[in-house]
Amino acid sequence: MTPALSVLDLVPVRSDQSTGDALAASRRLAQVADEVGFTRYWVAEHHNMPGVAATNPPVLIAMLAAATSRIRVGSGGVMLPNHAPYVVAEQFALLEAAHPGRIDLGIGRAPGTDPLTRYVLRGGAGGAEEDPVARFPEYVDEVGLLLEPDGVDAQLGARRHGLKATPAARTVPDVWLLGSSDYSARLAADRGLPYVFAHHFAGKGTAEALALYRESYQPSEAHPEPRTFLTVNAVVAPTYAEAERRALPNQQSMLALMHGAPLFPQRLVEDAELIGVPPEQERLAAAMLRRWVVGDPQGAAAQVRELAATYGVDEVMVHPVAGALKGTPRDAAPAREETLRLLATALTGAQSA
Template identity: 90%
Template sequence: MTPALSVLDLVPVRSDQSTGDALAASRRMAQVADELGFTRYWVAEHHNMPGVAATNPPVLIAMLAAATSRIRLGSGGVMLPNHAPYVVAEQFALLEAAHPGRIDLGIGRAPGTDPLTRYVLRGGASDEDPVARFPEYVDEVRLLLEPDGVEATLGSRRHPLRATPAARTAPVVWLLGSSDYSARLAAERGLPYVFAHHFAGKGTAEALALYRDTYRPSEAHPEPRTFLTVNAVVAPTYAEAQRRALPNQQGMLALMHGADLFPQRLVEDAELIGIPPEQERLAAAMLRKWVVGDPTTAAGQVRDLAATYGVDEVMVHPVAGAAKGTDRDTAPAREETLRLLAEALAN
């Protein structure tokens, strides 16, 4: 079986780039994915990180949808505890109205940032735990996205509440997770579900089995629907793929150890620094969970992932670093990961 391919993008910012450069590179990469026939292109939500420009999924989706013609665009995901559900529903209702049939709303439960930034995002509110209200917020967003909206009571009167005045269609809502919490909630609500294999690296089989075994069919989704995400670096040779993976490995190690974060290094700069000896085993284990290699090897790894976890779609997070001298508004190594993988899977 050859699985469908999709893309997850954090809009990485390299040490030689401005935010504008990183956005331009992601716009070009979305166009490449569109031309190659990828199914969907999702952008993440992370805040106050020096190497990540994906801070606002709706804004990014609008930019990418305007630059492409066919591919589905979505969030991977909107971190719902950071936002008022009505605002999220308004944003994605407008996106769906502008690009009908092309919009996915992926919803996550994690804050996606540090405690201070989370506090600021919530307007300084600290009198409740929005994470604890996540199931309620999910239900609110789903209802508000319906073309007829809902009715709400204020005082003695009932008022109509719609995300947009005259919707004809609604975006597809997905739940995202890296534990069994969202798997269980997605199954209870009859929603599609995605496991963040690229981030967690373990517990994938258990979460997907829980989702499928406890799934309650809904009108929109009579059958469980799922796929998984994986970090990927594909190059003409395995050695070159390893080189290109090094900058992202270093960034992930810093995150895991609570060290200061930094823009993504260029490959040559990353090679000069290397991996500290005490972190080599962890770095090697990390790489084994990724799709890394030449096109034939990488295509085999993707097929194995799809077969192992019983999915017909794999969302790759292309993390290949750039070489010195790369045009600042491009990411050719990330684009090559998509091209080589798509071509190898088609053969």
């Protein structure tokens, strides 16, 4: 079986880039994914991180959907506890109206940021007496209802009012639940929603979460059958040695994050090689690499097929994390683009222009 391919993008900011450069590079990456036949292109939500420009998925989705023609564009995901459900419904109803049939709303429960930024995002709300994370299932239901073309009737005082996310919807975006534990798997199964496990982030518990989701799935009108895929970090290059080399900057970022440091701007490959990996972290770095798709085109394609077969999915979403060499144009990420092109060609025989 040849699984469909999709892309997850955190819009990383390299040490040589401005935010504008990183956005331009992601726009070009989305166009490559569109060109070589990827199914969807999702952007994450992270805040107040020096090395990540994906702070506002709806704004990014509008930019990327306008720059592409075929590929589905969505959030991987909107961290719902950070936002009022009605605002999220409004944003994605407009995106769907502008690009009908091409918008995905992936919803996550984690804040995706530090406690201070989370507090500011909620306008000071969300104390112990009003925990937005605890209300996540309620918020998921609200977003789903508000996206429906007929909207909802809401009681305010003695009067009832109609509430719609947009005046005249003809279609609605696909809603997905995201997770890296069994919590969202259970909720997605209970609500009859598609589900994605963050294999690229968690690395463990994938099989258990997907099995739980499938076994406890409650069919819904929109989704009579369970629907799922997984995400994985990927670096593909002409040779394994070059792929391993290009993986080093992101390895260093992940190791730092695991030891409590912020997600700093990604080093260029040559700068990362000068620093290397501390001896005490080498085993952890090697284990990390084994969970990723890293290799030459044929080797990487075999890894993707094995992942799909192991977890019983017909789609794999790759997070292209290849580092850039010195001299790379600041507004481009050619190593990330090459990961997509080589993998698409090896898996499906797609030819790039």
